[in-house]
Amino acid sequence: MIKIILALSLISSCSFAQDPVFLNAGDKAPFSGWLAPTDKVNDYKLLTDSLQTEIGLHKANEDLLGQKIKVLSDDNDNLFKGLSAARSDSDVQKIVFFGSGVLLTVLAIWGASKLRP
Numbered sequence: 001m002i003k004i005i006l007a008l009s010l011i012s013s014c015s016f017a018q019d020p021v022f023l024n025a026g027d028k029a030p031f032s033g034w035l036a037p038t039d040k041v042n043d044y045k046l047l048t049d050s051l052q053t054e055i056g057l058h059k060a061n062e063d064l065l066g067q068k069i070k071v072l073s074d075d076n077d078n079l080f081k082g083l084s085a086a087r088s089d090s091d092v093q094k095i096v097f098f099g100s101g102v103l104l105t106v107l108a109i110w111g112a113s114k115l116r117p
Contacts, residue, residue, distance in 0.1 A: 001058055005051065 023029065 002055065
């Protein structure tokens with residue numbers, strides 16, 4: 001945003017005063033302070049204050065977005081850890097069920113063979 005403001009200020013007219021006055025070396029300045037009418041100087045000050053406020057708000061917004069990204073990243077890491085734990089529990093559970101099925105099948109076949117004379 002600052003780069004855009006600087007680029008626009010360089011491209012646009014250097015004098016925003018209503019009646020610009022060109023001075024030669026040794027000429028007396030027609031205005032006190034800035035070389036612009038006081039109402040324009042007040043406008044410049046308001047514009048400068050507004051731009052400083054906008055820069056401050058952008059910095060605060062950037063900080064908040066950084067915090068939001070950190071929170072979301074931490075939540076994502078925690079969810080991934082929980083998913084990995086659940087998946088590993090599920091794998092162990094599948095192995096136990098498969099082993100139990102094999103054991104019950106072997107016991108059923110062995111029991112059926114003992115029932116026949």
